[in-house]
Amino acid sequence: MKKSELRKKYLEKRKFFSDEEIFQKSENIFKNFIEYFKPLPQQKAHIFIPINKFREINTRFFTSYFFSRNIRVFVPKIVDTMLISVEIFEDTAFLLNQWGILEPVSNDDSGITDFDYVITPLLYADKNGNRVGYGKGFYDDFFRNISSESKKIGVNYFNPDENIDDVRKEDISLDYLVTPTDVLSFFNKGLE
Template sequence: MLKAELRKKYMQKRKALSDDEAFLLSERVFENFINYFKPVSGDKVHIFIPIFRFKEIDTRLFINYFFSRNIRVFVPKIVDTKLISVEIFEDTVFEINQWNISEPVSNEDSKVSFFNYVITPLLYCDHKGNRVGYGKGFYDGFFENISKESKKIGVNYFNPDENIDDVWENDIPLDYLVTPTEVLSFFSNGLE
């Protein structure tokens, strides 16, 4: 199926979830992430702030957990059409940008290139780790500029059930997908 079709299909599936269903599924995704990856104090995690009108996974669960365990937290911010990584703290001040998305006031790029985990928003991910986002390409550009050792992890309410037919050569696949029911690894060589 083409990305545009998958984007439309999975936006509709998300919209069909009640707020309570979305939160319960987010809790399961969070629990599966913690149980599988077992992040520890000092780890660095790049994670998105949820866009609730798009019913994204509620990553506040992750962020609160990370803060309570002294895990460093970085979030995306779009500056001059580029996604940068801003380190946040419990007292970080946020603002709403022109797309009605919450982001830190600071424009200071952390310039960190290695993250233990990069938790990535998406609408759909296939069995090979190819993702469908919102079509802007911000994360592909970001992935190009971080360490290859950083684990790229998608989080989604839905498991893969169809292939993406229009994968482009610049698309960078995920390493893992975490859903409410499982964690999938996309390492074709069996090594992690």
């Protein structure tokens, strides 16, 4: 299927999740991530703040865990059409931006590029780690500017059942996908 069709299909599917389903699926995704990756103190995790109106995965499980284990936490912020990475702390101040997305008040780009984990929002990923996001290309640009050692990890409610037909050469695929039931690796462009 084309990205536009998959985007519409999976946005629609998300609409029917209850708050309890989102909570439970998010918790299962978090548990699968922790069990598989076993993050350590002083590692660096880049993670998105969920957009509630899009019924995104509740990443508060992750951030709470990271803060409690002395794992450094960075979040994306769009400044002048660029995605920057802002380090946050338990007392960081946040504001809603013009799109209703919670962002840190600070516009200070951390300059960090060697993240251990980049936990990435998406609507769908196929069996090769190709992503369907919201179509703005922010994460492709971001991925180009981080260390190749950083693990690009998508989190999604859905398993990869359909192929994305219109992958472009500029698209950067994931290294892993974490769902409520699995952790999939895309190294060698196949599921391990």
